Amino acid sequence: MRPVAIIGVGQTKIDEQWERSIRQIAVEAIRAALIDAGREDAGTLFVGNMMSGILNSQNNLGPLVADWAGLKVPAVKVEAACGSGGAALRCGLMAVASAEVDSALVVGVEKMTDRHPHEVTAALATAADADYEVEMGVSFVGLNALIMRRYMHEYGWKHADFAPFAINAHANAMHNPFARLHQKITLEDFEKSAMIATPINLLDASPIGDGAAALYIVPADTIKGKKRILISASSAATDTIALHDRSEPLFLGAASRSAKDAYQQAGIQPGDIDLFELHDAFTIMSALSLEACGFAGRGQGPRLGLDGNIKISGSIPVMTRGGLKARGHPVGATGVYQMAEVVQQLRGECGETQVADARIGMAQNIGGSGATIVTHILQRG
């Protein structure tokens, strides 16, 4: 494949944006990415989004967003549940790599807060198996609670052992102007937070929000300079959607396959990664992702949090801009936020949460409880 690089990123603050439509939010991120890239148009547009049809009564987001951005270019929506952003980037990457276009814009966008929480909960459940899971009455957080409870039982962890994931995310988000939550939390806050679905508390779970992030990509050989960040690996994998269909429900098999493939593409080992934006929709997912990607043995993910290794100064910094937990989780946009954040780290633009001399960063975006996995590795170019 023709190597591809990111030369522009844009993000909106994640918030309740009741006064703006989904197209306006998307276009704010696109304009920021265009300005950052120093470009005025692009060859094509891919929109990562999960639930605009359900929550915004709007499909056909491709031409809608393209038109509002002033771009008369081919544009489609890519959906892979909460992995939509990463999946959209992969489509953009293949469009550029195939030489179909010489540049592509990728925007992830979601507008979730206009509707009643019950409607949002039902919409989020469309990431799970409608016929065999949701039909039984379980919600998406309920499925993650089943995983977490079994994991605690199998490996002997207490609920408080997951606290460092949330505390670290909230601490880092304090320095990210785009983050949904600017609120430090303590172990006591974590333990006393409201129960959502046993054993998942409010502070185990990431907040929804309205937001968009965008990337501008080009063939790597057409650009030079310090803004150029190389995509040195792009890999996707899938697993069953339904938990009960998996032989090992406590191991993210697709995440493991996708990460191994990505390491091979980039020619690196997990130890070479300077920071890892993982998909911490719930604290349990942080543990499982770290294990699947080779940073911890099975059942040992929480140890990395307890030992402080996930902090900015640790051996494998995660959620350096707040992660899903505190930056926020506008689901179809999340994978693109992750990528924009890795780019900012590799450019050295992250101030107080800058990982020292970051050269290689990884992002892993997950759709459903491990069904869709998209892994990207970026390198300073």
Place this chain on the structure above:
Amino acid sequence: MRPVAIIGVGQTKIDEQWERSIRQIAVEAIRAALIDAGREDAGTLFVGNMMSGILNSQNNLGPLVADWAGLKVPAVKVEAACGSGGAALRCGLMAVASAEVDSALVVGVEKMTDRHPHEVTAALATAADADYEVEMGVSFVGLNALIMRRYMHEYGWKHADFAPFAINAHANAMHNPFARLHQKITLEDFEKSAMIATPINLLDASPIGDGAAALYIVPADTIKGKKRILISASSAATDTIALHDRSEPLFLGAASRSAKDAYQQAGIQPGDIDLFELHDAFTIMSALSLEACGFAGRGQGPRLGLDGNIKISGSIPVMTRGGLKARGHPVGATGVYQMAEVVQQLRGECGETQVADARIGMAQNIGGSGATIVTHILQRG
């Protein structure tokens, strides 16, 4: 771009399939395409679908369908309203052309008949502009009715002048076992059919349905034999979603741009096309598509029907397997059905509706009332 060829197609009958889930319908088409291609797996899967989130409470269709088909491969859903099928094929094509994979499956699927017609009408309206069109109370058929009424006024056509499009489609569908409707119609039937939204009658409109179609694609240079059909052009374009934002609402500007680009890619003229599977969601769209793609002057599309030129033996046969009008319009699947039908024509498999010595075929898939356009040209290879 690395040239790409289609070596397998699969289709399900379009019908009310209340006893089967969306995954089962998709997998039937995938299995048929795999058998037709003589393959057992593929490098990746793209699912074209518009409204599974709304009508089937199911997003994350990529891994769902991949798992059910026994394929543990990267899989995502591509959405571009009723142009989703064509858009999914373009993603598959770029995946193969970029050398990311050496084969791809593309399936278009939609399951629409489980819900109340009011719900389906609301879901279809998500192809239009939610904030500026649908919010005013207009439905998707209503928007097309506005176009048709203005077109008749501007160019002086009577309603009956559109009848040949429907009559031809129904006549051809009689010989297509996958078609939704097997029912010949007459001019009298057309004129007496129930009014839907003036001037659109029931027989101007395509029927919804449950169905799936699939394609198996590979790099062209890896395969030989008469089953190989070359994709000699693939082009997409967008326009505003809202009709009132267009300078010329009676001309499909994006369709014209996409077709011109496709002709250039294939190195041909409109006169070289042996058959054209156009997007006849409503009879007015047949006229507009023929004009935009260079087969008729502005306002002259109906003439091709009245003169008999759209028939199998005519100068530009359209809807050779029934079109959206009679084969049926399971919206996200339609673009893939069109492609499968062009492949069948170029292979000479169409029996009584075979276009003699068909060598070059075109399909154009439309999302919204002209917002998303995807054009493909296929050649016997």
